[in-house]
Amino acid sequence: MLALQGERCTLVLDLRRGEPELAYAGPRLPDGEDLAAVCDAARRGPHESQPDIPPPPTLLPQSGTGSAGQPAVLLQRDGRPLHTGFALSAAEGGAERWRLRFDDGALALSIILEWTLDAHGVVTCRSRLQNGSDAAVTVLRLASLALPLPTWAQALTRHAGRWAAEMQPLRAPIAHGLQGAMSFEGRPGHAGGHWLRIDDGSAAETRGLTLSAHLAWSGDHEVLVERDADGARLLMAARLDAGEATLAPGAAFEAPVAVFSVGDGGFAALRRSMHRHVRFSVLPRKPAGPRRVHLNTWEALGFKQDLAALQRLAHDAAALGVERFVLDDGWFAGRVDDTRALGDWRPDAARFPQGLTPLVDTVRGLGMDFGLWVEPEMVSPDSDLYRAHPDWCLHEPGRARPTQRHQLALDLTRPEVAEHLFMTLDALLRTDDIRYLKWDHNRALFPRAARGHAQTLAVYALLDRLRAAHPGVEIEACASGGARVDLAMLGRCARFWASDGNDPVERLRINAGYLQYLPLSILGHHVGPDPNPVTGRRLEMDFRAKVAMFGHMGVEADPASMDAADRATLARHIALYKAWRTVLHDGELVAIECATPGVSGWLAVGEGRALALAAQTGYTADYDAAPVRLPGLPEGSRWRVTLPEPWPARAARRLADPERWRDGLVLGAHALAHHGLALPLRWPQTAWLIALERLA
Numbered sequence: 001m002l003a004l005q006g007e008r009c010t011l012v013l014d015l016r017r018g019e020p021e022l023a024y025a026g027p028r029l030p031d032g033e034d035l036a037a038v039c040d041a042a043r044r045g046p047h048e049s050q051p052d053i054p055p056p057p058t059l060l061p062q063s064g065t066g067s068a069g070q071p072a073v074l075l076q077r078d079g080r081p082l083h084t085g086f087a088l089s090a091a092e093g094g095a096e097r098w099r100l101r102f103d104d105g106a107l108a109l110s111i112i113l114e115w116t117l118d119a120h121g122v123v124t125c126r127s128r129l130q131n132g133s134d135a136a137v138t139v140l141r142l143a144s145l146a147l148p149l150p151t152w153a154q155a156l157t158r159h160a161g162r163w164a165a166e167m168q169p170l171r172a173p174i175a176h177g178l179q180g181a182m183s184f185e186g187r188p189g190h191a192g193g194h195w196l197r198i199d200d201g202s203a204a205e206t207r208g209l210t211l212s213a214h215l216a217w218s219g220d221h222e223v224l225v226e227r228d229a230d231g232a233r234l235l236m237a238a239r240l241d242a243g244e245a246t247l248a249p250g251a252a253f254e255a256p257v258a259v260f261s262v263g264d265g266g267f268a269a270l271r272r273s274m275h276r277h278v279r280f281s282v283l284p285r286k287p288a289g290p291r292r293v294h295l296n297t298w299e300a301l302g303f304k305q306d307l308a309a310l311q312r313l314a315h316d317a318a319a320l321g322v323e324r325f326v327l328d329d330g331w332f333a334g335r336v337d338d339t340r341a342l343g344d345w346r347p348d349a350a351r352f353p354q355g356l357t358p359l360v361d362t363v364r365g366l367g368m369d370f371g372l373w374v375e376p377e378m379v380s381p382d383s384d385l386y387r388a389h390p391d392w393c394l395h396e397p398g399r400a401r402p403t404q405r406h407q408l409a410l411d412l413t414r415p416e417v418a419e420h421l422f423m424t425l426d427a428l429l430r431t432d433d434i435r436y437l438k439w440d441h442n443r444a445l446f447p448r449a450a451r452g453h454a455q456t457l458a459v460y461a462l463l464d465r466l467r468a469a470h471p472g473v474e475i476e477a478c479a480s481g482g483a484r485v486d487l488a489m490l491g492r493c494a495r496f497w498a499s500d501g502n503d504p505v506e507r508l509r510i511n512a513g514y515l516q517y518l519p520l521s522i523l524g525h526h527v528g529p530d531p532n533p534v535t536g537r538r539l540e541m542d543f544r545a546k547v548a549m550f551g552h553m554g555v556e557a558d559p560a561s562m563d564a565a566d567r568a569t570l571a572r573h574i575a576l577y578k579a580w581r582t583v584l585h586d587g588e589l590v591a592i593e594c595a596t597p598g599v600s601g602w603l604a605v606g607e608g609r610a611l612a613l614a615a616q617t618g619y620t621a622d623y624d625a626a627p628v629r630l631p632g633l634p635e636g637s638r639w640r641v642t643l644p645e646p647w648p649a650r651a652a653r654r655l656a657d658p659e660r661w662r663d664g665l666v667l668g669a670h671a672l673a674h675h676g677l678a679l680p681l682r683w684p685q686t687a688w689l690i691a692l693e694r695l696a
């Protein structure tokens with residue numbers, strides 16, 4: 001018997017029948033519980049239609065055992081499927097880690113599974129296949145995680161989406177059959193199919209049994225949730241094309257890491273575990289100081305860049321309180337639109353005759369950091385790099401080279417390509433005082449001739465080498481917004497550009513997906529222009545700014561295109577963000593509750609202070625929206641509640657007693673969670689901030 005035992009969960013592996021049977025995965029069992037009795041109590045007898053030795057719910061399901069489910073391992077040799085018979089040969093571990101070894105003596109192959117439970121309640125799962133034979137073996141699948149699901153697992157929330165509308169939740173019962181996602185883009189894609197949540201069918205924010213899981217991999221994935229008459233299972237693996245993972249004798253294949261968390265306490269407890277895991281176990285290092293307010297030039301100037309325009313923008317940004325100026329796409333040689341020049345990573349000589357140094361000096365002189373956009377993995381057919389090295393891109397010899405956004409992907413598995421990219425980026429970082437890179441990736445990888453897996457590893461190696469050479473430079477991961485959001489990338493980066501969708505109505509939905517797993521601090525969230533360039537919506541500055549505070553705040557618009565009132569409103573919200581960012585980024589995040597459709601938001605609870613956002617995107621049927629309820633505050637705690645200004649102008653006129661809100665109402669956690677606050681939230685695009693100061 002092996003048991004992982006954390007603050008929030010217990011996982012029990014019953015080894016008595018010679019297989020690793022996951023007998024329990026759920027809320028923490030009390031110390032001293034008889035685990036054998038727990039396993040025996042849950043064991044089922046044989047049924048009418050199964051092998052005489054029924055296959056148990058193991059962590060390594062294999063075909064050929066009579067198990068009806070998806071196998072965790074699929075191998076080939078000489079183009080023919082291998083019949084595997086991995087048997088458990090060693091099992092060891094304690095409360096925080098277990099390690100299982102399986103051997104197939106006939107094939108001379110072994111698999112090692114290692115699960116580690118961290119202090120935050122997240123299990124990190126690793127699997128590795130070792131080829132001890134004297135013949136090559138092709139891996140078609142090696143599951144990072146094959147998890148027999150507990151019987152309480154009744155509902156699955158997976159994600160779907162597209163550019164500028166990532167991570168939309170799809171919740172459905174786990175019915176008989178197969179649900180899930182696969183990606184074929186060479187990156188996870190905007191849908192976010194490698195993230196999911198499972199619950200007991202009636203779980204809510206602060207109650208119920210829940211589980212979340214993620215495949216930490218920036219290439220393609222396969223994520224399958226299946227149920228049949230024998231039970232339900234989850235499988236997560238890198239999706240491999242035939243031939244892309246062939247192991248020579250003596251070689252090993254490491255599956256990407258998968259993580260999951262399980263327990264009770266509803267979605268808030270699950271979110272807390274995942275957020276803490278990300279903050280303390282995944283992020284490479286804490287950025288120096290709090291998350292700085294950005295201005296990114298993309299929606300402000302696009303490709304219309306020159307030194308004078310950028311210096312003017314830098315001054316306007318600094319006047320708003322911006323702390324980091326990020327020069328986006330358009331600065332390099334010949335890049336006047338998106339049809340050319342990727343690969344030619346030197347400042348455009350016509351627009352920046354003295355290089356970037358004068359701009360960097362201006363930005364630094366204004367007290368801001370300087371950040372730079374790059375898209376190193378790509379090349380434009382119309383570029384000096386491509387003309388010099390037409391064979392450096394991913395392509396099939398003798399076939400057409402289809403582009404996306406007029407660009408091709410470089411083949412990073414070629415050592416000379418990786419070397420060139422390192423040298424180029426290294427030189428850029430050495431030339432100017434660049435503290436930040438926005439690292440973009442704007443096309444799917446095709447054709448890739450069975451090199452997607454190796455390409456992903458090569459990107460990691462490039463990032464790792466660059467980080468080692470420039471430890472002070474923070475990197476932001478972007479892939480047309482959120483097409484490559486995963487924890488393997490985050491282990492090398494400081495944050496994600498989560499979406500090109502800056503329309504707060506859409507961003508509230510997008511972030512609601514991400515925030516189930518990722519903390520506010522790593523989701524870049526900027527105030528966009530008006531009208532919004534993606535959706536065309538007109539949105540008041542007050543609404544845009546309040547919503548953008550809940551993330552890593554920035555500005556993605558030209559202050560010169562705003563009127564003085566909007567600039568003042570934006571500056572006030574930037575100041576508010578600075579005053580609250582430690583609470584927002586280090587606190588715990590709970591979803592607010594409101595019975596009125598269209599109202600959503602978050603409560604970030606820090607040490608003695610908390611800040612909530614309540615945002616309305618619809619128009620109410622009744623004159624008044626239902627009260628906004630703030631669950632999840634410590635039982636018995638008491639708080640002074642105020643509404644930080646500026647207030648949304650039209651809604652503020654409907655407040656019952658503005659002075660009372662200015663002085664502050666003292667309320668207990670119970671009243672806040674169940675009785676709530678009656679705020680004017682009747683019109684679309686209305687948002688309130690709610691500040692809580694703990695009194696007891």
Ligand code: DGJ
Nearest residue numbers: 298328329478480481500
């Ligand atoms: C896609 C990104 O998501 C945008 O923010 C911007 O950087 C453009 N690429 C630039 O080409």
